[in-house]
Amino acid sequence: MLKYFFFAFLLLAGSVFAQDEYSGQGQVALEFRQFEKDQSELTEDTNISIFSRIEQRYKSDPFEHVFRGYARVDKKDQNRSFVALEDAYFSSFLAEEYKLLAGYKLFNWTATEAFHPADVINSRNFDSNLENLEKKGELTLEFEAPFFDGVLSFYYFPRFEEPEYPGERSRLSSVNLERSVVVDGTDTTTNEYWSTQYAIRMTQVIFDADISLHYLNHIDRNMPLVGTTNYTTILGSLTPLTAKATPYYFRKTQIGGTYQQVFGDLILKLEFAHRTFEQDTKVLTAKSAVLKSVGAGAYETKFIENHTEAAFGLEYVMSLPGGIDANFFLEGNGIFGVDEVERLERSTFQRDVMVGFRLAFNDVMGSEIYATLITDIERDSEYLMNLKYSRRLSDNWKFEGGLRVIEAPQKNPAIKEGLEVLDGDSYIFSTLTRYF
């Protein structure tokens, strides 16, 4: 009900100052993905979808009203079809310098290209590119105040937004999951998503450096435990009483930050997050392949262990003959404070290195090549390669095409872990977009 009041408020707010500065834009895209053939009749090797995004912005200083959302309809896989609000907020400056914002908002707290430990606010669509997953807006009340050479922001998030999962017919980790459950204290039986969450964040510009620090207390969106709390013990073995798995999202506290500094042609990027999870409740999950070799039984009960995740990045910028801009990237990340099994369960990128480049030809059509290679430095033979070419066809039309190669051979025949879930799910893609 509160949601409907909120939308009514946004519409009214928009109509109040619709006479002032207005801008609108959008896009409609035809997306095509062709995976390498698998032997399964249950999954779709081809995706053909229509993606659309619309954005409207009214501004009448000190007020601003922004609406942006996207939708995707897939002809082959109905589970890929969904609508997401990204931004739908109303904001106003108070006494010139203070800003109050209410509504759905998309955050981007990252400093790096591929690994994003600090950027965890929004829920993701897990049926998109792993290193830059699509996001859903977060219902937010924000107060912002100037603070030295930067800003101090206070956030209140009243609702857990459920992430989107690939459906049963998706090649990207097809799963059939129950509705997500929020673990807040010992109660894991409720599907209630309204919950008090909050954060404080400080950003500063100090000479050539951008620094941010945050404290966040919310329901985690990226590291669920998939299993059940409905289980029993039969002949000494833990046994689930349901066939369907449920993603459990735990309350967590995160202290994190980012650092970016320019050294001439080189940009240094650092990003970290220390996470402390609610641990009053354990979930029955399938045992890791590593553990299976040493213990009996296929299941164990567990909670998410506290850990630290850090990433670093270097970006080197150079101009090539013909006005071409070249950006070279070197990034790495790691999860610390837990063992290999826990690391692997927490993230697909648990100890990885990314090298990549972007060539912007700076021609009339804005031609660009972007390539990255992410390699796991802890687990053998696991890599993800991404190659993309994009070019404008006119002022309104743009073409993108490329391929993503995923190699992660299964090491234990009993279970797939980490990137192994996506082994063999390489695909080519093309997108034709009409902007308006």
Added chain:
Amino acid sequence: MSIKILSLLSILSLFVGQPALSKETPEQKGLRIAKLTRDKNEGFKGETAEMEMTLIDAYNAKTVREMTSKVMEDDKDGDKSLMVFLNPKDVKGTKMLTHSHKDNDDDQWLFLPSLRRVKRISSRNKSSSFMGSEFSYEDLGSQEIEKYNYKWIKDAKTKAGEKLWILERVPKKKSGYSKMVMYVSQTKNNPVKIDYFDRKGELLKSAAFSEYKVYKIGSKSIYRAHKIHMKNVQTKKQSIFTWKSRKLGVNHKDRDFDKRSLK
């Protein structure tokens, strides 16, 4: 008696002053003119503008780019500017915030609207093309005089009889150019033409500044060109930058130029 002494002193001072001016080196004179033109162009407070850039290829095919900009004058350091791209549509909403500095590299941030991401970028590589045009970021960025060495070459006149200073300007730091030769109007205190020489010392391109308008800001008269026609003599491509609307003397707020303004 006293009038006679004053007259004598005046005449003497002319003779005393003349050798001092004649001793001014071309470098000193170049720097003096650069400072003079800077002083004449200062005091605009703030500026807003809507611009259009027409790209013309070697076969005369045309493409149009559109953008808006805000500039805020900073008495202590370089100016602050915010540019918003409007066309082509795939980059609509992309914003570039620049805090220019007199002695150091500029601070620059780029806002990528599709990701809602504010990205710190290096301002060192200014030689790359601006939106596929014959203008580089260096041509359109801050022109703080501290970043160049100046040399007066000679005085001249346009065909219309307008008096000019011809100056050579050499970048002190990394640049796409080995030098620039500027033809500066003595009445407008702004260039009417700049020749750009590549790193090999060969003429690369030439910019013609025209359609000057004069803006009254308090007691000052400030000239601004409303058209810059850049011709690349090596590729035969051209780009024409035109101002569709422009306001000077605008009182911007500081928050219009901090990182918050990008989102």
